[in-house]
Amino acid sequence: MEGAALTRRGLLVGIGAVGGAGAMYAAMGALGLAPAEQDKEFVAPRPGDFALRGKGAAKVVILGAGVAGLTAAYELGKAGYDCTLLEARSKAGGRNLTLRGGDRLTELKGPAQDVKFGEGLYFNAGPGRIAPWMVTLDYCRELGIPIETFINNNAAAYVHTNGRTVRARTARADMYGSVAELLAKATDIGALDKVITKADQERLLDFLRRFGDLGPKLDYVDSDRRGFVKFPALDTGTPIPPPGTLHQILAAGTGRSITNDFGYDQASPMFQPVGGMDAIVAKLTEAVGQDRIRTGTKVTKITSMADGVEVVWNGGSLKADYCIAALPPHVLARIPHNLGAQITSALATPVPVAAGKIGLEYSRRWWELEDRIYGGVTETDLDITHIWYPSHGYHSERGLVVGYYNSEREAELYGALTPEDRRSRALTQGKKIHGEKYRQNVLSSVSIAWERQEHIQGGWVRWPDFDSSFTLLQRPAGRVYFAGDWLTHLIAWQAGAMESARAAVTQLHQRVLQSP
């Protein structure tokens, strides 16, 4: 998704290049862009910052009680609408799913899993983290959901690439040290003389010394940033063996892992609701009214008419003034409707992506006790992709590690296995990083393959291109509105679902207020 944001910016850069800063700022004005992020006039969201103005009394049927559907119902409810949510699954929340002891997880084409986690343990099987700029945090504030840090970057976690395991701090120090040394030496031999002034070269060298922890000869020999076998205390500590050669450092292939949190959506700090992500579902459901949500209701037909919309499901039907379809596009695409061929084609455009996770419950928190890893993520080039350590419950007895969080091909591979085989494979992979203890003291586990979850059938979707199909569905088709993270550039984030729901209800409400 990172690349998607460049279009508009690219335009500005282009204007800047040809016309200079003046032309660029003029263009920014024309595009309605604020002059700077630090604009002191900026008024940020506050409790109830989003509210539809004026009251609307229309009846709205909402398809899907995931985060988009619930948000739409919540906002419409605040504005006086009469909403009914039709949810095909047995409970609300959609992909915002937190599993606890006593839960049962069923799967298409696979056995059900009984969750056996101990008291107080939970597994966020869907979304697990929230960036601070996301609207999700505003809903946490508005709904009174306590939040805590989700550690997304831990210097003490590992990087496992090309069969080799090092601490993230070591991988980072070595790559930064190498880059700094190479550039410092290139500068030193005059390779930049035609590019930047001597004064700027001095500034650059000053930065590189700091950035790479370079020695007096501008060389990266070693750095205590790499970590210790025994950290300094009474003496200067016991360092880990010194870095390999430049070739060894480059060949280790840690680059992807150590830049994993550089994106605006992954940058630290991140957050999570205390006690499980489904606190958001619980609070939205409470605010909407549990009685407005009809679970087990699988929609089979949607008809938009001049005076309303009719929705038929397995065992009933309902007529409302408007409909908000907040289902995954590939699920929606299979429901017969009268919205036209373009809509059918647009709904079939985004491609569902497989995604999977396993929660491993351990009887002891060996990652804290032995590895001194408190929260965070180990990045790997194995098919498990990531290992997440819990960012809560520190120093308690048990704990839950996410043994894999993968997508696409790797997720399909795990998804095709039985729960036992997924676990066994995950433990075998994790052992390569943590040793035999990774396979010991496992009390229970649960794995999810989102592409095998009924009525969801995917972790998220990928648009081949954010083209006219994308923008078409951001507008209503007759009396039917669409909502979901898949209609935003925040795909796979709850914030996307919420932003999309806000956009849909805003459009719907304006129409109601303008109707005779």
Place this chain on the structure above:
Amino acid sequence: MEGAALTRRGLLVGIGAVGGAGAMYAAMGALGLAPAEQDKEFVAPRPGDFALRGKGAAKVVILGAGVAGLTAAYELGKAGYDCTLLEARSKAGGRNLTLRGGDRLTELKGPAQDVKFGEGLYFNAGPGRIAPWMVTLDYCRELGIPIETFINNNAAAYVHTNGRTVRARTARADMYGSVAELLAKATDIGALDKVITKADQERLLDFLRRFGDLGPKLDYVDSDRRGFVKFPALDTGTPIPPPGTLHQILAAGTGRSITNDFGYDQASPMFQPVGGMDAIVAKLTEAVGQDRIRTGTKVTKITSMADGVEVVWNGGSLKADYCIAALPPHVLARIPHNLGAQITSALATPVPVAAGKIGLEYSRRWWELEDRIYGGVTETDLDITHIWYPSHGYHSERGLVVGYYNSEREAELYGALTPEDRRSRALTQGKKIHGEKYRQNVLSSVSIAWERQEHIQGGWVRWPDFDSSFTLLQRPAGRVYFAGDWLTHLIAWQAGAMESARAAVTQLHQRVLQSP
């Protein structure tokens, strides 16, 4: 302190260079170094991992009930010793000081401050964060002190240098982008051809593209890592204005700020006790026994004799078998003793360093509501040095910002002001970053100048050199042992005080067990 750890490592690197890896590993064996940090045999501390073996019934007088003194008393108590702590201040804890509403803070040569913070708010006036490898966390676990994340690095916080304020994410993206582009281009024109192979150049370029978010021409034009005026959602968002020229980026001088957490002691994640750092003092005091701590007891003489040690204070004296002097060295140096001129000279060697902090209580958490800063640190080149935002109490009504945390010359400057003037100056400086709102809604404030705290008189100490004075005081002088962070390479960290206390009680206990 970063540079201090290089001696032993430097030796190894030297051996490696001359004799190859074989010689180096042999040398490591000789030095007693474990082969690698990932050694699976490593057994980490666990509850009660540190315990003196065997019981000792001696009587020990401990001077100072700071973290070192309390830890010594705690460990000796577990092993059966009879300890008495003499504390000159009115309560235990030393620099581990958390201020709350109702507290009163006195100061040498200055007016007292009444703390007026609202219910539930606290200000860690001394230590505020714990690295996960530090023994401090083991004591939190052993003593049942709940911990939570202290956010030490926040992409959304600001960097203020040379009069310019940008988000940390922007400063980082620009510096990394610039470095990556320069090195990529140097590589591209063949400047590294004699240094690394073509294959390694490809690996390097692959990393640099990722690291700097470079474009197809290996140039850093822009990056959505820099942040947005409006983040992507329905559209690709509204970017902040594009980066300046390479010269502007280098001249911005953000280098120090964006590498602030690179050290092994500052790397994320870090932690804090829930509810205030003094939870450590409270739990240690409870375990030691409040009745063993005599506050308001200013020691005036220490005499080590053949059969014991005598300590005289303002209004009494006490004889014990051993003494542990856990006072700051410059305070200890002023107490008459019979331990010899070398001890006197050694105690006078470390130089006390001024350090100061101010806690600003605001009636609204504008940094979360308007700046989307949840915890973390804004780095500045102003005399306030840092601004800390609270890593707890998110979304609550009030909050406490640390408006400066400085040392040396800057701390002396603030320390010399009245509390009102410190606050006024801190608000004026902070306004440069946050605008007028920084001076609004301030409900109360408290500032501390550690060099003006009676019986402490410094934030920490600086050893001109870790020479024989340092190692001399790590051993007993007669029946007197010394303890404190100042006797370790973890100066200004509670972990230093704790490690030093463990070392002192271990030596003392061995002596007791070996005595007839």
